[in-house]
Amino acid sequence: MLSRLKWMGLAIVLFILDQLAMGYATVVFGAKGYLTLPQQLISWGLGLLVLFLVIWFVRREKLFSRSDFLKPSNWFIVAMGQLILFGINMVGNLVMLFEGGKIAQNQANIASLFDALSPAFLFLFIVIVAPLYEEVIFRYIIPKGVFKGYEKIGFVVGGLLFALVHSPTNFGSWILYGGMAAIFGWIYYRYDRLSISLSLHMLNNAIGFLALLMNHL
Template sequence: MAGEPRQARPPVPAASVFPLLRAFAFDALIAVVLVIGGTLAAAAIWTAWRAMAVAGEVGRDAAAIQAGIGHPGALAQMLFALGATSFAALVLYFWRRRADAAERALAHAALRQRATWGWTVLVGVAVFLGSSLLGWLGEQAGSAPVPTNLALVEEASRQWPVFLFLFAVLLAPAYEELLFRRVFFGRFLAAGRPWLGILVSSVAFALVHEVPGISANPPLAVVQLWLIYGGMGAAFAWLYWRTGSLWAPFLAHALNNGIALAVHGLA
């Protein structure tokens, strides 16, 4: 029927909910372990490298070495996130949710349709406008949330603007779409449970971007950020479902991030 989301594959009977949720929980657990483990490994390598560099300057004074190591800067933290999360996304994709030749052919065919590009631009712009509207409404209610990564983005915009642009507009959307839309949402889509998949994958997307207890945001601000990130995740998942190509949400995600950088003067 016209206007209905187009499946990447022919419709299939809806699978049972609880086995799907168990599979999702296993995917999510693997992702968490790989991201945390990868981040800790990267931080350990960075610390060892810094310790050797500082030791070359101050000698073997342990206290001086410890004081000279310092903390990872914006570039190092972005590289940690890039390495750990992209590794987790790739492992889960190739191990758990690898696309076959038929699906890849359909995804590439979707890129040759003008409707795919139209929906991509529409969703990318709508996500930015919707996020901005939620932010404005929060301000009217006295809520001014501070995203967890804001300080990192501001530092990177001053010191590493080109890498920040590449990271925010190309690299982060690539591994986030592969993980959250292809692996997490794609499992539900293939099993005939797309609406459940939109809900579950969007909640996961929101929680990853605003982890409870990490920031100093009050509860209302945390809920506001969850609504913003959850709405983004839902829109990108729907776009993947609608077009049948992961390229569409990736490009929409990149467009949203690019507009945000340009509007807020962080590019």
């Protein structure tokens, strides 16, 4: 029981730190309409703190090595996963269109930050930090730590929490984030390699980041 509580505490600490990094920028920008240089530096500092803590944890747990990202077989799985995610995104966006045409709240929040933060920071956070900490928390700590011995339940709980933290506000956004959680979780459960689900998560976020960046230009 104590071990499970430690895992849960670690997940909560990482989650809070990550939310502070983006939440701080969101709150300040929402109040003032801009971020001063010191405020941007604080956002950078919080984001890098989360990144370093997660990297330290990954190295301690030996979750993957750099060579894992170079295996052609892994990237074939990533490519197939991304094709499935394209389909899920199409269905989710189509449903949201019928629900009133609103985009997912999480996407709207991120899009608004392009006026407040540099593209470099948003790239760091969206493409690297967020996928890394989310995969560690929702695909490793919760299923393998908190629910050790009951991993199948843990993957379901981790997937539901993953969807919830992305603030789904309608059925279409539940399809988007619930579908993503299902694909990421199934890949890690099936292949037991966090590097594969992480690579897919990063690729998917990179595509989303580029789309938001092009729309902002």
